[in-house]
Amino acid sequence: xxxxxxxxxxxxxxxxxxxxxLIVLTVCSYGQPKKNTELQNELTPExxxxxxxxxxxxxxxxxxxxxxxxxxxxxxxxxxxxxxEIPGPYSEVSKGLTVDGLKTQGVILDKKRNITxxxxxxxxxxxxxxxxxxxxxxxxxxxxxxxxxxxxxxxFPIDFEKELGKEIEKSILSVVYEPNKEVDPxxxxxxxxxxxxxxxxxxxxxxxMLLYTVDGLVPTESTDKTxxxxxxxxxxxxxxxxxxxxINRIKQYPSIKNVESKEIESVTIDxxxxxxxVAYGKDEKTDDPEMIYQIMLFSDNGYYMIVGIASDDFEKxxxxxRKISKTFKRR
Numbered sequence: 353x354x355x356x357x358x359x360x361x362x363x364x365x366x367x368x369x370x371x372x373x374l375i376v377l378t379v380c381s382y383g384q385p386k387k388n389t390e391l392q393n394e395l396t397p398e399x400x401x402x403x404x405x406x407x408x409x410x411x412x413x414x415x416x417x418x419x420x421x422x423x424x425x426x427x428x429x430x431x432x433x434x435x436x437e438i439p440g441p442y443s444e445v446s447k448g449l450t451v452d453g454l455k456t457q458g459v460i461l462d463k464k465r466n467i468t469x470x471x472x473x474x475x476x477x478x479x480x481x482x483x484x485x486x487x488x489x490x491x492x493x494x495x496x497x498x499x500x501x502x503x504x505x506x507x508f509p510i511d512f513e514k515e516l517g518k519e520i521e522k523s524i525l526s527v528v529y530e531p532n533k534e535v536d537p538x539x540x541x542x543x544x545x546x547x548x549x550x551x552x553x554x555x556x557x558x559x560x561m562l563l564y565t566v567d568g569l570v571p572t573e574s575t576d577k578t579x580x581x582x583x584x585x586x587x588x589x590x591x592x593x594x595x596x597x598x599i600n601r602i603k604q605y606p607s608i609k610n611v612e613s614k615e616i617e618s619v620t621i622d623x624x625x626x627x628x629x630v631a632y633g634k635d636e637k638t639d640d641p642e643m644i645y646q647i648m649l650f651s652d653n654g655y656y657m658i659v660g661i662a663s664d665d666f667e668k669x670x671x672x673x674r675k676i677s678k679t680f681k682r683r
Contacts, residue, residue, distance in 0.1 A: 389465070389467040389468075389476070389525075390467065390468045391467065391468065391469045391470065391474075391525060391527065392470060393470070393526060393527060393528045394528065395408060395528050395530075396410070398410045399526070399528060400417075401533075402422050402423055402424075402435045403417065403422055403540045404422045404535060404537050404540025404541070404557055405422055405435050405437060405535065405540075406437075406529055406530045406531060406533040406535060407435050407437075407502065407504070407527060407528070407529055407530075408527075408528045408530070409424075409433070409435075409504070409523050409524070409526050409527050409528070410522075410523055410526040411424040411433065411523055412424070412426070412433070412516070412519040412520055412522075412523050413519065414426065415431075415433070418432065418434075419542055419653075420542070420560060420584050420585065420586060420587055420653060420654055421434050421560045421584070421586045421587070422434065422435050422436070422540065422560065423435050424523075425587075426508075426516070429508060429509060429512045429515075429516065430486075430508075430509060430587075431506075431507065431508035431509070431512065431516055431520070432505075432506070432507055432508075432586070432587065433504065433505070433506045433507075433520060433523060433524065434503070434504075434505045434506075434507075434586060435502070435503070435504055435505075436502070436503045436505065436558055437500060437501070437502055437503075437556070437557070437558050438496075438500065438501045438502075438503065438558055439499070439500060439555075439556050439558070439563075439570040439571075440500075440501055441496070441497070441498040441499065441500075441501070442472070442473060442494070442495065442496035442497060442498070442500075442501045443498065445494065445496065445501040446473075446475055446494065446501075449464065449475050449477060449494060454477075454479060457481075458481050458482070458483070459479050459480075459481045459490065460479055460480050460481065461477065461478075461479050462478045462479055462480065463477070463478040464476070464477050464478070465477075468495075469493075469495040469527060469529065470529065472495045472496060472497060472529075473495065473496075474493060474494060474495035475492075475493075475494045475495075476491075476492070476493050476525075477490070477491070477492040477493075477494070478490070478491060479492065480510060481507070484590050486509050486510075487509070487510040488507045488508060488509060488510060489507065489508050489509075489510045489512075489513050489517065490505065490506065490507045491505075491506040491507075491517075491520055491521050491524055492504065492505050492506070493524050493525070493527065495529075502529065504524045504527060506520040506521070506523070506524050508520060537554075537556070537557030537562070538554065538557075538562070540557065541557070541560060541562065541583075541584070541683075542584070542682065542683050543582070543584065543656060543680065543681065543682050543683060544680075544681050544683060545562070545582050545658070545676060545677075545679050545680050545681075546676070546679035547564055547580065547676050547679075550672055550675070550676055551566050551576070551578075551672070552564035552565065552566065552578075552580050552676070553565065553566065553567060553568030554568060555568050555569060555570045555572075556570050560583045560584045560585075560586060561581055561582070561583030562581065562582045562583060563579070563580075563581050564579070564580040564581070564582075565577075565578075565579055565580075566578060577662075577663055578660070578661070578662045578663075578665075578669055579660065579661045579662075580658075580659070580660050580673065580676065581657075581658075581659045581660075582656075582657070582658050582659075582680070583656070583657055584654060584655065584656050584657070585654035585655045585656075585657070586654075587653075587654055588652075588653055588654050589654050589655060594626065594627065594648070594650050595616070595627055597648070598616075598626070598627040598629055598646065598648045599613055599616070599629065601646070601648065601657075602629050602631050602644055602646045603631075605644060605659075605661070607635065607636050607637070608633040608634070608635065608636065608642050608644065608661075609633055609634055609635075609636040610633050610634050611631050611632070611633035611644065612631060612632060612633065613629050613630070613631040614630055614631060614632060615628075615629065615630040616628070616629050617629075619647060619649075621647070621649060621677065621678060621680050622649075622680055622681050622682055624649040624650070624651055624656065624682070625649065625650065626647060626648045626649035626650050626655070626656075627647070627648055628645075628646070628647045628674075628677075629644075629645075629646045629647075630643070630644075630645055630670055631643070631644045631646070632644070632666075635663070640663060641663070641666075642661065642662070642663055643661070643662045643663075643666045643669065643670070644659070644660070644661055645658075645659065645660040645661075645662075645669070645670055645673040645674075646658070646659050646660075647659075647677050649680075651682075656680070656682075658673070658676075658677045658680065660672075660673035
């Protein structure tokens with residue numbers, strides 16, 4: 353049996369992994385690799401590095417670098433290819449890549465194949481997902497090691513399957529991972545936030561999301577498990593009621609149950625309006641109290657999100673989250 357401190361650390365690691373996996377699989381079959389495919393790609397002049405990552409791919413012809421996420425997009429067809437790094441072991445992340453696991457995120461699994469990417473275990477998934485009154489096709493490549501997992505998530509309206517399917521699949525399977533590449537994640541997003549005078553240290557960037565912990569580690573090794581996440585939506589989100597959308601969103605954080613919003617206020621930061629919510633729930637395994645602080649700011653291109661999660665010192669942490677949130681600026 354793991355000691356108590358190890359159990360807490362493990363729960364924190366899995367919570368962050370689950371939250372980020374939720375982001376990856378949410379929308380913001382044509383073909384599949386042949387059996388036992390082994391990818392041994394090398395960089396070519398056609399490869400383009402995905403900003404903020406150590407991943408390079410050959411994007412589909414005519415696609416452009418995205419501004420709201422790390423990857424590429426084709427605006428005319430509402431298609432995208434998103435690259436996300438998650439600080440969770442592939443052995444754990446891959447356990448959720450089942451029919452039932454994907455179904456909880458609204459993803460319908462069609463086909464799945466075990467492959468390798470430069471010797472690393474990988475899963476190639478063909479699936480679909482209904483969102484915004486449209487059925488999307490999804491090609492997802494997941495690979496990694498015991499420290500980090502990578503998602504390459506290609507999606508397109510199913511009506512464009514014949515036109516785009518092979519190109520997106522070819523692009524995903526052109527992946528090259530450079531583990532020693534130097535990356536400045538804070539310059540890879542279209543916003544900034546100042547946590548320098550707080551207890552937080554920058555830990556990691558996962559696609560469009562910056563993650564801060566007390567010691568700058570994921571999972572944190574500090575006894576203070578307070579976490580701060582700042583990011584953007586992966587694209588434009590259609591919604592009729594922004595306030596209700598914010599309330600619904602705060603109930604979706606994994607491993608926290610019985611979430612109830614207690615304070616809801618209108619806010620404007622950097623000339624972008626939205627809602628600040630303070631909610632309380634319980635750890636689904638220990639029943640310990642949890643506090644969630646969430647700000648959603650809605651722009652023409654989607655939303656920005658600031659999320660703080662704490663398990664103690666609620667009032668002190670609320671004020672800290674509020675102070676940091678006020679430093680948010682778009683670039």
